[in-house]
Amino acid sequence: DGGITQSPKYLFRKEGQNVTLSCEQNLNHDAMYWYRQDPGQGLRLIYYSQIVNDFQKGDIAEGYSVSREKKESFPLTVTSAQKNPTAFYLCASSPERAYTDTQYFGPGTRLTVL
Amino acid sequence: AQSVTQLDSQVPVFEEAPVELRCNYSSSVSVYLFWYVQYPNQGLQLLLKYLSGSTLVKGINGFEAEFNKSQTSFHLRKPSVHISDTAEYFCAVSGRNTPLVFGKGTRLSVIA
Numbered sequence: 001d002g003g004i005t006q007s008p009k010y011l012f013r014k015e016g017q018n019v020t021l022s023c024e025q026n027l028n029h030d031a032m033y034w035y036r037q038d039p040g041q042g043l044r045l046i047y048y049s050q051i052v053n054d055f056q057k058g059d060i061a062e063g064y065s066v067s068r069e070k071k072e073s074f075p076l077t078v079t080s081a082q083k084n085p086t087a088f089y090l091c092a093s094s095p096e097r098a099y100t101d102t103q104y105f106g107p108g109t110r111l112t113v114l
Numbered sequence: 115a116q117s118v119t120q121l122d123s124q125v126p127v128f129e130e131a132p133v134e135l136r137c138n139y140s141s142s143v144s145v146y147l148f149w150y151v152q153y154p155n156q157g158l159q160l161l162l163k164y165l166s167g168s169t170l171v172k173g174i175n176g177f178e179a180e181f182n183k184s185q186t187s188f189h190l191r192k193p194s195v196h197i198s199d200t201a202e203y204f205c206a207v208s209g210r211n212t213p214l215v216f217g218k219g220t221r222l223s224v225i226a
Contacts, residue, residue, distance in 0.1 A: 033214075
């Protein structure tokens with residue numbers, strides 16, 4: 001089955017720790033995206049990558065980092081510099097680099113900072 | 115920068131009644147408009163999108179939306195809702211050189 005997988009589904013972290021969220025796709029899509037979802041806030045773009053070894057900051061990149069070493073993988077690290085990291089994180093991919101493309105979403109990771 | 119306003123945060127509606135979820139966007143030369151649906155604790159999936167051409171767009175699950183350039187709106191409609199339509203609905207806009215921007219969402223609750 002083709003799709004996007006995110007792991008883990010739930011993640012708990014102590015304040016001050018870095019944590020990495022996994023996102024893998026086997027759709028052979030060029031572009032990948034990370035969003036943060038908070039209740040009543042919609043989705044906000046953290047980072048996106050349109051090609052391997054290249055990525056751009058979104059609207060709320062501070063306190064986050066990414067890498068795109070392989071086409072199928074786009075991990076997100078939430079660093080200790082992110083002041084309010086508790087949220088639902090969604091990864092998405094799209095076939096090409098155009099902003100008209102449909103985005104396909106993973107099931108999400110819920111991160112809770114204790 | 116692009117922006118999207120979803121005018122209603124929650125919409126309750128009885129089963130088999132019609133529904134309209136409202137979306138307005140900031141004006142730009144070229145806009146591409148999308149509606150996504152999110153079921154509880156899941157990712158999003160595309161309902162429909164407008165890129166160009168006919169202003170009435172039909173999507174999955176019986177939904178449709180109409181692009182109105184003069185009113186900068188892209189309202190989502192369904193003539194008869196089912197319990198299974200209970201979900202959160204997001205309007206989104208992108209431009210030729212700008213990535214997708216989402217609205218804050220409208221929670222549709224269908225009442226039996």
